[in-house]
Amino acid sequence: MYARMGKEHAERSIIIRRLTMTCWSLRNRLLPLLWADTEGCVSHTRYDYTTGTGGGGLHLYAQCIYLSNHRAIAAHVRIFSVDLSFFHAPEDLVTKLVDCLVRLPNLKTLEILSAGSRAPISKALKRKYAVFPSIRELRITPACHHFVRKCPNLDSLIFTSTMDTHAPSTIRSHGGGLKRLAGVTVYDRNVLHWVTWGCPNLREIGVVGSTKSDREQFKLFRKLKYLAVIDIDLAQENDHPADWESTRVIYKRELVRILKDSPSRERKFLRWKVVQRRTRALDDDRPYDVVEKEELEVCQETSF
Numbered sequence: 347m348y349a350r351m352g353k354e355h356a357e358r359s360i361i362i363r364r365l366t367m368t369c370w371s372l373r374n375r376l377l378p379l380l381w382a383d384t385e386g387c388v389s390h391t392r393y394d395y396t397t398g399t400g401g402g403g404l405h406l407y408a409q410c411i412y413l414s415n416h417r418a419i420a421a422h423v424r425i426f427s428v429d430l431s432f433f434h435a436p437e438d439l440v441t442k443l444v445d446c447l448v449r450l451p452n453l454k455t456l457e458i459l460s461a462g463s464r465a466p467i468s469k470a471l472k473r474k475y476a477v478f479p480s481i482r483e484l485r486i487t488p489a490c491h492h493f494v495r496k497c498p499n500l501d502s503l504i505f506t507s508t509m510d511t512h513a514p515s516t517i518r519s520h521g522g523g524l525k526r527l528a529g530v531t532v533y534d535r536n537v538l539h540w541v542t543w544g545c546p547n548l549r550e551i552g553v554v555g556s557t558k559s560d561r562e563q564f565k566l567f568r569k570l571k572y573l574a575v576i577d578i579d580l581a582q583e584n585d586h587p588a589d590w591e592s593t594r595v596i597y598k599r600e601l602v603r604i605l606k607d608s609p610s611r612e613r614k615f616l617r618w619k620v621v622q623r624r625t626r627a628l629d630d631d632r633p634y635d636v637v638e639k640e641e642l643e644v645c646q647e648t649s650f
Contacts, residue, residue: 381422386410386429386443407439410446423450430467430490431460440470448475456493457485459506468492488513494520505529508554509537518544528552528577535563542569549610550575561597567604574612576601579619602648616648 386406406428413420426447430440447453456478461467470476471492483502484493491513494503503524505513509531518540521527527548532538532555541551548570555578567573578601598616605614 377419378422381419383425383427384409384413384423385427407442410442413446414442414449417449420450421452423453425455425457426450426453427457427459429459437466437469440466441473444470444473444476447478451480453478453480455483455485456481458487458490458493461487461489471496491516498523500524502526503528504552505531514540517541521545522547524548525572526550529554531555532563535560538563538566542566546570547572549573549612550577552577552579554579556581561600564600564604567601568607570608572610573605573608574610575615575617576605577617598648602650606650614650617646619645 386409413423428443447456467490476496478493478497479499481497481500483504484490484497484500485504485506486493487507488505488509494500494516500523503517503521503526506529509529514537517524517527521541521544524545525547527541527545528551530537530541530551530553532553538553542548546569549572551567551570551573553564553576567576578597580597598618601616601618605616608614
């Protein structure tokens with residue numbers, strides 16, 4: 347049930363729920379705290395909620411019905427998190443989720459932890475009433491990029507896994523109001539072109555790639571007049587630490603120059619994480635028999 351919450355957070359939720367049952371005054375004070383961050387959960391296996399199999403699906407289905415029928419409770423929900431990492435989801439369950447989200451008037455953040463590519467999200471969102479004007483932040487997998495079209499007041503979009511081929515076109519068409527975009531995968535040279543063209547108001551951008559990515563494409567950041575924060579996550583596989591350090595310095599120099607040239611008057615930040623993966627043989631005489639993998643993660647921040 348608590349896919350994202352830690353054990354302590356889960357226990358805290360149970361305690362708060364029990365306290366709301368002690369007296370009416372305490373209930374009124376604690377209900378907003380209890381429902382502010384709400385989680386729905388769906389199991390990874392095929393289930394049928396009519397027969398009672400698949401506890402995760404049952405929980406989500408019941409929770410959506412409850413929130414849809416209790417407007418006073420639904421008004422307390424600020425963050426809604428759900429796991430849709432299943433491949434045999436019945437369409438009516440996803441539709442029920444969409445119906446529930448529409449009835450959350452103060453929902454600010456929708457977080458979809460994961461979603462199967464076959465989840466019928468696109469079909470459920472084709473209904474005219476499926477619009478979420480209150481949502482300001484989406485934390486989703488690229489398979490759920492259809493939600494971007496339905497959030498007219500979206501400020502922040504965070505992709506939690508590698509972007510697919512459809513997500514960039516959605517951003518290009520519906521990302522004009524975005525101020526923060528993270529999880530942009532730059533293995534394709536066209537991605538940043540689409541992003542910078544479709545999201546001219548970006549203040550912060552987060553990029554995921556490798557040190558083999560074409561550095562020239564980062565010059566497209568110069569088109570973003572309000573850019574103040576670059577968060578970059580690079581993976582590098584190299585057996586030579588000197589080459590790795592040299593590459594990192596080159597990237598840093600180029601990105602700092604881009605930020606300094608940005609017209610934005612805000613304080614500038616460059617954050618980057620470089621993961622160096624090295625593979626070496628433990629036995630020089632038989633290098634293919636025993637192999638040791640090393641991984642070094644470097645996280646740094648520069649501000650000016």
